[in-house]
Amino acid sequence: MSAHRGSEDTAAKPEVDSQFQQLETATSAEDADFKRREVRVVAKLDLFLCPILIALQLISFLDRGNIGFAATQGMITDLGLVGTQLNTAVSLFYPLYILSEFPAALIAKRVGFNRVIPAAAACWGLCCLGNGFAKNFGELVACRMLMGMFEGFLMPSLTLMLANWYKRDEIGLRISYLFITTAISSAVSGLIAYAILFMDGTAGYPGWRWLYIIEGCVTVAVAFICYFIIPSSYATAYFLNEDDRAVMRKRAELTESYSGGNGHYTRAEFMMAIKDVKTWLHTAIQVMCLTVLYGFSVFLPVILRFGFNFSIEQSQYLSIPVFVWGSIVYVVCGYLSDRFSRRFLACVVCAPLGMAGYAILLGGNQLSVGVKYFACFLIGTCAWMMGGANIAWLSTNTAPDGKRAASLGLAFAVGNLGGIISGQIYPQTMAPSYTLGHAWSLGAVCISFCLWWVLRHLYHSRETGKQGMREGTLPEPVEFSDRATSYKYQH
Template identity: 40%
Template sequence: MDVESTPKLAAKDHAQINQLEKASIDDDGTSHASTMYIDPVAQRKLLFKLDMYLSPVMTLIFLTAYLDRANIGNAASAGLITDLGLVGNQFGNAVTLFYVLYVAFELPCSLVLKKFHPRRMIPALMFCWACVIIGNGFVKNAGQLYACRLLLGAFESGMFPCLCLYLSTFYTPGEQAVRISYLFVASALSGAFGGLFAFALLKMDGIAGLAGWRWLFIIEGCASVVVSIVIYFVLPNNFEEARFLTEDDKALMRLRAEAHARYNGKPQFDWAEVKKALTDPKLYISCWSQFMGDTCSFGLSTFMPIIIKGFGFDTVTTQLLTIPIYLWASGAYILVSWMSDRYNSRAAFMLPGVIVTAIGYAVQLAVPQANRAPLYFSVFLIAPGIYIMVGLNCTWLLNSHAGYYKRATAIGVNQTLGNCAGLIIGQIFKDSVGGKYVTGLSVSLGAVLLAGVGHSSLWVLLRHQNAKREKLTPEEREDAILNGKGGDFHPDYRYTL
């Protein structure tokens, strides 16, 4: 059962919520509204328990995924390109190929998550990509590297949309920004840990006749196998099967779900819900912003070690210098996500992120490559802004689509189209001028500004929709309900702005 809520309800402080509206419709079409009491103290305790259990599990899953995905950048700075004899843009092609199957399988994965059960599907995907990562440590040429990157993309494709969708079945929209932020924090921490692990594992260079970058893949792959087994035993399919919840907790979860049942849609798969999502213009505005944000995000996560090394640092120093950037980005993003939930606002926090990130890219382009300090500082401006834009955009999307299969379709399409940005990353960062990736940085600057246009456009559209619903007469409201206006099209649904 889903936990759905209108942003209007979610706007209240959970400590003050004592009544939730429940709507019902008689056979004659008459609409009724009643209220049900939810103990605010019990709800706070429930949310604390959910956070203490689910957040570490979600973070561990996503941390593992991003470590395995992004370690190719660390490997490249440590000798992969030379050892495999890559020439021209073959490394960039390897980066690009990851996204070919990645984008192809995101929507299907999100739609079949409920059918195949999260507890089975998510660990199975993890186990498969872990085996691919281990194999990546034994590749001998560009062709084998390409094959590994394709398979890795296929198995990692469903991870983010499935985890976002999974979290939306436990938390209401007004509770989701900070919880989804943990996934992006995991990706940021993967950069920090990736640099730390690379620093340690590269010291294994020559052991058993293998280069240090090969050990980087092998050991991280073996660790991911272990994590996948652990996740199978600790991840519940839904709150009804969650062993960490008491019967009183589950009763409260049912009450939360029942209070918002009018937005849930049908429990079984329904192509009409898929069609609703695919014909909803706000989905494509979100996809536009996601594509632009992901262009920056993928460039940062994949090429940051190479960019920093271009400032004139050696390999070991480069790995270490990535760590504080990701730690800072993590802390800043958690704070902004918490504030976004606290004030029930998305665009007000995303647009400043756009401005700060644009300033960072402008510094990267304007300052000569020899000036290490301002160039390194500019990365501290770029990193948190990217996570804010991309992360809150995903949360905003989930808040703007209801019931379950409309939301599943929306997050799948959003990630599919957004992650198509990965197809161009290896091409725009392929050439450097005096050690500076001018084309890649210029495209990223433009993408940030275009993402801001998308955020602003979505805010205008949703504000207009909310205003229209506020002006509905009781007769118009009843007519909309009788005509099947459900999910986020229900006349009582209010979009988060």
């Protein structure tokens, strides 16, 4: 009987192996088929969703940043702005902007992205339109503050919407589209401002009022369109068929499986971010970076007009090449830093050029206008790159997801204090030298440059500590995070 059973087992083994191979082959074929279908679905998401997000991000930065162009086209005189009132109007955009980001993150998904995003866009578009009819400083400030409150809903909503549609390893590239758009928006705003300048006097309105009126109307129109084209979920998305929705269901299951089934971050992960010194170093740098970015992008037309003594027309169109150059640098350096995973170099290579640019502008009246205009290109080399590279470096060196979300949230929220600061460092009373603004910005770039070296040393020290953990000389953390030996920092 034993021999008989042994012969049965021997006969059955090839059959079992054959069944296993068939199952393995079927599974591999199924996975390959799913991957092909998934690539098609992601391409549809990029085609139908990303243009909407890019358009919204573009018009939001156009609406908040056009005050610099309006100031050069006569808004200061028409509204009777004196002293630092222009700077105050710039700064007061940000307090409610910062405060509205947190509640926006809480309600966006619950209420629905297809409702929150269009509603916020329509509201800030109406406020932008209201700027065109402002008669004094108080009305201008009221419109700016309300604009900030409603625009504060956009970035958290867009980021969460991306996380709702894309997998975690797909989000980084799509978020980078939003940062690239902020750079391009400055160039576009200069072109629009120059074009609208020719409407000066139409219907009895000066050009700067038409700038607000037209951009506000466009924003409201885009918001109206977004209400119909932003889908509430993949189950009702008009651009997905049944097969695509099946793929999206599978993707959602994989995402929920990775995050523990409920997608919620833990208090422990939040505390990891709070207690990690690198979170605060990156956040401090972000304040410096956004001070430079907002100060330069908003006040460059003002500097060209009242600092370099260019005409109104020249201050509009001469700002465009500087902003275009900054956009190109951001795109190229951002691509290279992603391609080679070299975050530190992307930060520190551009910063010295910005230092040189501000140092030239601080050189005074003895320098020619051409030299000072060239300095603006040097500043543009670092202005957009600094903030985006700093956030990218923090994001790629933080884990798990809850800690990353908390770290980035702090960096974004606290970093926007740079917007408040930037509005105060270029008072009209300091024209034409604008010494305070140039000196403050130079200091911000220098501080960022030094803190990046501190961060580099910190990351290298932690990697050395991880080697000790691998060798058993140091204890390994109980909970997984970027401090674990399996996680490698990018330098």
